[in-house]
Amino acid sequence: MPRRDDLHSIMVIGSGPIVIGQACEFDYSGTQACQVLRQEGYRVILVNSNPATIMTDPVTADVTYVEPLDVDVVTDILERERPDALLPTLGGQTALNLTMELVRRGVPERLGVEVIGARPEAIETAENRELFKAAMADIGLAVPExxxxxxxxxxxxxxxxxxxxxxxxxxxxxxxxxxxxxxxxxxxxxxxxxxxxxxxxxxxxxxxSIAGWKEYELEVMRDRADNCVVVCSIENVDPMGVHTGDSITVAPIQTLSDVEYQAMRDDAFAVLRRVGVETGGSNVQFAVNPDNGERLVIEMNPRVSRSSALASKATGFPIAKIAARLAVGYTLDEIPNDITRATPASFEPVIDYVVTKIPRWAFEKLPGSTPELGTRMQSVGEVMAIGRNFAESLQKAVRSLEQGRDGFAVGDASEFAELSSDELWRRCVVATPERRLLIRPSTPAPRSLKRPRPITTALLSPRLRCVLPRAIA
Amino acid sequence: MRAPSILTLSDGTVFEGEAAGFLPDAGVTQGEFVFNTALSGYQEVLTDPSYAGQIITFTYPHIGNYGATALDDEAVRPWCSGVVVRDLSEVASNWRSTEALESFLVRHGVAAITGVDTRALTRHLRRAGALPGAFGHAPRHVVAAAARDARGTDGMDYVTTVSTTSTYTRGERGAHVVALDYGIKATMVEQLAQRFRVSVLPASSTKAEIMAMAPDGVFLSNGPGDPAALVTATNVVASLVGEVPIFGICLGHQLLAQALGARTMKLPFGHHGSNHPVMDLATGRVEITAQNHNYAVAPESLTRGVVSHVNLNDGVIEGIASPVDRCFSVQYHPEAGPGPHDARYLFGRFVELLETKVEGA
The missing domain is CATH 3.30.1490.20 (ATP-grasp fold, A domain)
Known part of the structure; x- marks a missing residue:
């Protein structure tokens, strides 16, 4: 199916100011979308309140409004510009929420503006806890009861x-x-x-409670011919309980057998189809019980997400660009692969390296905050490193944090080498930015410990020892 | 500490690594080097009989992360000659695992070499095509001599080696299907058995032996080696065309094509991985498929039947159909083991084919 000729002008909503939890990855995706849509010959109208992003540079869109991302303001702009379509899936949660508010007020319907990328019903199903739970029950997938x-x-x-x-x-x-x-x-x-x-x-x-379970993410794309692909699979090093944005993550998945991975892939596509994301990228998160493989769906984001930016850079598959093309009617097999230029985008990237992401916190700049990680994201940025094996990419990522560390300090070379095993375990119980540095799986569990499992799984190494060389493990 | 090991290709290219897995007394293992790009499913790949005579290089660096389990075996033993990896994991991190991958290799007598720059090796094989060669912990000149002597799969019949010697049955419901085992994978038998009563017969079965089973349909399995070397099998398939509905996969697809009068050709480095986009020309839908083939049907040679599926990466024929003869086949692996499940609908298509009444019958 070629591009849609019934559309001429498209409004793109940006993500606004950079805040914790929603940073420059959405400027990256939004800017790519604007560029692609202009290349395709559409008139692009951009609204973004952030004048400090390249997205609001005059060359990015045909018309740029640096105005508050507010329902009334955007309604005025829609009335003035009368675009044919509104693309809300590339400006993070801000753009998605704003669009839902516009839909509730009946603005797009009144002005004849089509919401493309994800239909409002799909966004509602993905975002509303009860609707999502019911939708998952429909397709026989389990969520935490x-x-x-x-x-x-x-x-x-x-x-x-x-x-x-x-x-x-x-x-x-x-x-x-x-x-x-x-x-x-x-x-x-x-x-x-x-x-x-x-x-x-x-x-x-x-x-x-699924604390201590393994956490996975699949970055998936779907086109309007119902072709689905997994762009990237991601394993969280920190188990369930720590926000994905605050977790060290590794791509591709390291500790799932093909049988488990393919079943998860099937589930991810089923989620996409049931929620009703017709075109574009989504992120589906799963929890897996490390003891018996039981798999639960945690959530799905019907939009380009923080993980999409990571997945794009990890695999060379430009999710935002392709999501924009899918939104205007192309199918994956009609879009050329950005890297090979000879083969189509309807494939699943494979890599011969390992990608590690480590979040960067700045608790010292936030007086009164406690450096304790949980379900709310607190990191202010992240580094990504590529290595030919996990140890190499992990070490490169640690060095790239530019915190004066050449790599993981482990074993006898660690500044924690003097700590008693009881003290090490005590510190590992709480998820902190420092915890990842306490790798020493040989440390015996204290006898006083009644439930050592949640604590051992809180450590980086027992789960990923398969990919750590003996020098580190 | 592992012993140093040398990998030498027939063109004289040398890579260094460390000996792992089973250590053969001769200190050297010969075969044809191919690479597989799948990120998971190493055990299914190792036990796929289609790899007989080949040495598998995994492009993904960490192999063995989730250990090994009998549940993932595609055959009773691995048939590949050897394994090349970048980083063989010593620790298995998965609840399904019953042993480390290395102990699995030792138990089955499969030699491996780890610590190899698999990226450089893969790039070399992409340029030069699949090459014969050898690896092992024997002295450098011994490995080099073995590499010079090693032969590829051209003209080789490995089917006789890997095929079952006795007939067995699976499945309890549905039409009766005779599956000819040229190196059949366990997942394939399982997918058939979910839909049919299946009798698995040796590859050497004659038309009379097959028809004596009174099959409603015949299934041609995957298998190793050069299809052009399998003259007898091709003749048997040709004698079945038109008599009974046929569904073929991989080598089975090549044999069906040959039976319909087409030729097969060797691809430079083949398709080995779990991410190949294939378009079903009837529906326009794209499926992500598992593939493992070095040979393909030569396009201009296909005169009876039509192309039904193509590989979107390089245009290679991935499926053919001859509706008047009531047969169809695909080059890739719809059963998926390992790989995505996108193409399992083809087994359903076989069910439909068997249910379709023949006009005038």
Whole structure:
């Protein structure tokens, strides 16, 4: 299917200012999209409130509005420019949220502007927790079971159907107060009571705990002929519980057999089709139980994401450029591969190297913040390194952080070499930026430790020892 | 500490590495060097009988990460001659694993060489084409002599070596399919058995032996070596064309093409990997496929039947069909083991073919 000739002008929404969790990767994707759409002969109208990005340079789009990313302002611009289409999937969560707000107000419909890339219903299904859960149930995929409770007995009833361990999250609380993991009913009753007390509305979310599970991401693309490809597979070095943006990640996946990987690939495509992303890139996240391979769907982003930028650079497959072309009607086999120029984009990149991403934090610049990692992203940037094996790419990434470290300091050469094994284990329990430097899997677990597993899996090395040379492991 | 090992190609190119896996007494292993680009599925690749006579170079550097398990075997043993890797993992990190990959190789008598600059080797094979050669921990001149003596797969019949010697059956429902085992993969048998009652027969079976089973359809499996060397098998297939519906995969596809009068040719370095885009010309849909073939059907030689599938990377014929003869075949691996499941619908197409009533019958 060739490009759509019924469209002449397209509005692209940028991601606005650079903030923690949404940084220059969206300037990269948005700028690429604008360039590609102009090359294709469309009139590109850009809205982005950030004057400090190359995206708002006059050459990027035909018309550029450096205006607040606000529903009223964008409505005015839409009324004035009357574009044929609106492309919301390349400007991060900001562009997606803004578009959903416009749709709720009926603006695109009133002005005859078509939302391309991902339909509003698809965005809604992916973003709304309950809708997503139901959609996954439709296609027979499992998500972590959960339910809300308002008293201890209700909580116990939910917990009994889910099974241990259970994580308790009080609603509307700050700083994680009252959150805890229970492995048995007695502890659960105590934690549930504490959680209910901590919540201003006496509500807790009772959810199956998957802390310590392996976490994976697949970057997938789909065109309007329903061709699907996996651009890149990513394994998080930090297990579930640490935000992907704060995790060290490795591409490709290191510790899944082909049987497990292909089943995950099938699931990712099923998610894409069910959610209804008709064209473009998406990111599907999975958790895998390291003990039995059980696989759960965690979430999907129906847009170009932070991981897409990494995947593009890791594989040479320009996701944003291709997503823009798919949005205007091309199919993957009609788009040339950016690297070979001779073969089509309808393939799955394979690499003969390993890519490691390490986030860069700046807790020292944020007075009052605690250097403790969790489900909220706190890193301010990241480095990516390519090596012919995992150790090489990991070491290069550490050096690229420019924190005065030539690479991993391990074993006897480590500044942590003097720490007792008890102290090492104590420090590994909490996810911190420093934890990754504490690699020493030979460290014996302290006898006092009752549940060593969540702690061992919190360490980088036991899971990835397969790819670490003995010098490091 | 591993012993140093030398890898020498027949053109004299030398790579250095370390001996791993099984250590043969002679200290040297011969075969044809090919490369596979799959990121996962090394065990399925190693046990695929189509690799008989070949030494597999994995382009992905870490091999052995998730260990080995009998669940992933495609045959009772690996049939490849040897393995070349960049980084053989000593530790397995996966719950399914029952042993490290190296102990699997030792147990099955497969020699390996690790620490090789597989990127340089792959680039060399891309330029020069698949080359015979040798590797091992024997002295350099011994390996060099073995490399000079090594022969490729041209004109070689490995099918007799890898085929089953006795008939066996799988599957309980559906039409009765005779599968001719030229080196059949376990996943292929499994995919057939989910849809048919399958009788797997030796590659040497005659038309009379096949028809005596009263099959509703005949399946031609994958297998190793040069299809042009398999004259008897081609004649058997030719005698079945038109008599019974046929579905072929890989070598089975090449044999069907030859039976329909076409020729096969050797590709420079073949297709070995899990990411090849193939277009189904009937629907325009693109499927990502697992492939493992050094030979392909020569386009101008196909006069009976039509091309149904093509490789989008290089235009190589990936599937043919002759509706009047009620037969079709694909060059790639729809059963996928390893590889993506995109093309498993073809087994369904075979079901439909068997269910279609023949006019006048």
């Amino acid at each position: 959960s339910g809300f409770a308002h008293d201890v007995e209700g909580a116990v009833a939910i917990a009994t159907t889910i099974g241990w361990p259970i994580i308790i999250r009080p609603s509307y609380i700050l700083g994680g107060a009252g959150t805890g993991i229970a492995h048995d009913e007695a502890t659960f009753r105590r934690l549930a009571a504490e959680g209910l007390a901590a919540s201003p509305i006496h509500e807790i979310l009772v959810e199956r």
